[in-house]
Amino acid sequence: MASPNPPGSGKTTLYWLLLPIIIPVLISAVIYQLETFDAAPLPIDIFSNPISVPKRHDRVLSVSERIGEGLLLGPEDLAYDARKDLLFTGCHDGWIKTVSLRDDDPNVQNWTFVGGRPLGLALAPDGSLVVAEPGQGLLMVRERGTMKLLTDSAEGLRFGLTDGVDVTSDGKIYFTDASYKYPLEDLLMEFMEARPYGRLLSFDPETNQTVVLAKNLYFPNGVSLSPDQRSLIFCETLLLQCKKYYLDGEKKGIIDIFIQNLPGFPDNIRYDGEGHYWIGLASGRSYLWDIIFKYPFLRKMMVALEKNHVRIPQIIENGGLLSVDLNGQPVSLYYDKGLYQVTGGLKIGKYLYQGSLSKPYLTRIDLDQHVARDV
Numbered sequence: 001m002a003s004p005n006p007p008g009s010g011k012t013t014l015y016w017l018l019l020p021i022i023i024p025v026l027i028s029a030v031i032y033q034l035e036t037f038d039a040a041p042l043p044i045d046i047f048s049n050p051i052s053v054p055k056r057h058d059r060v061l062s063v064s065e066r067i068g069e070g071l072l073l074g075p076e077d078l079a080y081d082a083r084k085d086l087l088f089t090g091c092h093d094g095w096i097k098t099v100s101l102r103d104d105d106p107n108v109q110n111w112t113f114v115g116g117r118p119l120g121l122a123l124a125p126d127g128s129l130v131v132a133e134p135g136q137g138l139l140m141v142r143e144r145g146t147m148k149l150l151t152d153s154a155e156g157l158r159f160g161l162t163d164g165v166d167v168t169s170d171g172k173i174y175f176t177d178a179s180y181k182y183p184l185e186d187l188l189m190e191f192m193e194a195r196p197y198g199r200l201l202s203f204d205p206e207t208n209q210t211v212v213l214a215k216n217l218y219f220p221n222g223v224s225l226s227p228d229q230r231s232l233i234f235c236e237t238l239l240l241q242c243k244k245y246y247l248d249g250e251k252k253g254i255i256d257i258f259i260q261n262l263p264g265f266p267d268n269i270r271y272d273g274e275g276h277y278w279i280g281l282a283s284g285r286s287y288l289w290d291i292i293f294k295y296p297f298l299r300k301m302m303v304a305l306e307k308n309h310v311r312i313p314q315i316i317e318n319g320g321l322l323s324v325d326l327n328g329q330p331v332s333l334y335y336d337k338g339l340y341q342v343t344g345g346l347k348i349g350k351y352l353y354q355g356s357l358s359k360p361y362l363t364r365i366d367l368d369q370h371v372a373r374d375v
């Protein structure tokens with residue numbers, strides 16, 4: 001006769017009995033997680049060698065001067081008012097701040113609190129600032145807190161990540177919604193899924209009309225009007241390219257490739273008034289990024305792991321600023337292995353100002369002293 005079970009062992013037996021059920025349930029749950037996220041292949045081959053840039057400076061960190069350290073938190077985009085010698089930047093604490101460049105020692109001031117996380121900025125002809133705030137939409141902001149929402153949807157679809165903006169000299173606004181699906185907090189999901197949820201749009205303050213100029217874009221980001229304002233260039237981050245949209249002339253409404261196979265993921269783009277666009281590269285290309293973007297199942301796995309709180313180290317390095325001419329030919333690249341989340345740059349006089357998604361300061365480089373060299 002078997003001895004009576006010691007107390008508690010009945011429970012243990014139950015666990016053993018349930019294991020064949022628990023394990024498959026757990027595995028199914030994981031597989032289910034894998035199944036729900038559907039990563040897509042990219043539509044074009046972005047995996048060929050990056051374009052070669054004739055001039056380079058690869059030690060940007062060591063020659064950069066910090067501005068407004070601790071006051072400018074994640075200064076993403078930059079707009080410049082030449083009359084006042086004043087720089088505007090949007091920070092991740094919801095503030096638009098100004099930096100006066102009048103003196104040698106730049107002076108930082110709080111300008112207007114808009115909340116959220118202001119991204120793209122552009123000055124309108126009347127001196128107000130148009131702000132792309134990813135959660136709220138497109139805002140018109142004046143000093144000391146007056147702001148109004150211009151638009152937050154088009155064709156019945158609400159914007160999810162209002163991102164880049166530029167304004168013509170007669171006040172017409174061109175901007176991007178990088179993704180109607182994922183908010184800024186889910187940037188990784190957006191990139192891992194790799195579907196075209198973005199749109200290029202315009203807003204006319206005279207009619208209050210929002211028009212969709214292009215849809216099905218792969219994370220359209222920064223926007224810059226050409227100097228003659230007859231076209232605009234916008235960056236399509238996920239496809240490592242910038243496109244040109246014609247606003248006028250025979251090709252009106254047509255989109256061409258402006259530059260492809262960039263050496264990194266493009267973010268903002270700004271024209272410098274001297275024949276060059278400056279494109280922020282949030283991260284440089286790497287073998288690992290290429291592999292991840294080539295194979296959707298890897299991206300799906302990364303997301304499944306992230307969902308299960310396994311942090312995937314993200315290799316973001318070799319960020320910087322690329323200048324290209326008006327024909328989309330690369331001219332110079334200012335970068336550094338240790339640089340990442342560079343969002344954009346503005347050349348003002350001899351200085352190249354550089355924004356960042358995460359650093360608590362702006363930086364600038366004296367281009368007279370630190371010249372990109374032939375490679």
Ligand SMILES: *[C@@H]1O[C@H](CO)[C@@H](O)[C@H](O)[C@H]1NC(C)=O
Pocket residue numbers: 071093095110
């Ligand atoms: C300026 O902005 C910072 C946040 O960046 C805030 O802590 C501070 O209170 C603001 N100062 C004023 C005078 O509003």
Ligand SMILES: *[C@@H]1O[C@H](CO)[C@@H](O)[C@H](O)[C@H]1NC(C)=O
Pocket residue numbers: 148206207208
């Ligand atoms: C545009 O919207 C504003 C409110 O934001 C309103 O005051 C103005 O009258 C509108 N203009 C037109 C042409 O509808």
